[in-house]
Amino acid sequence: MAEKKRHSRAEISAKLQQANALLAQGKRQKDVASALGISVMTFHRWRKAQTEHGESKSIALSHAGELESVPEQDTRERIAELQLENSRLRRLVTDFLLEKIKLQEAAASHSAAGELTGRATH
DSSP, X not given: OXXXXXXXXXXXXXXXXXXXXXXXXXXXHHHHHHHHTSOHHHHHHHHHHHHHTTOOTTEEEOTTSOEEEOOHHHHHHHHHHHHHHHHHHHHHHHHHHHHHHHHHHHXXXXXXXXXXXXXXXX
């Protein structure tokens, strides 16, 4: 098994800044994680920890080291949009899972009924 590598807070911060730049270029999270040499789950944990520890996403370091400020209102609006989209997607997944369960139950009862009628005719 591969040995776990611990990254320092400075390394994590630098990699998250690099990730933000890659995401801004339209890269997928999977590609960003590969470029950083980490798993997608590690990337998600780092981002979650960053927001939980009060580090503002509205301020990011540019490649030149200068601070760029994203308006806080835009960030809040984007978060609200994403939360709404997330809830819609969760409802869709739930609906599909319920549909799948219904189909499985119907298939199981149909095959059970077929077995009963098949045995009776032999």
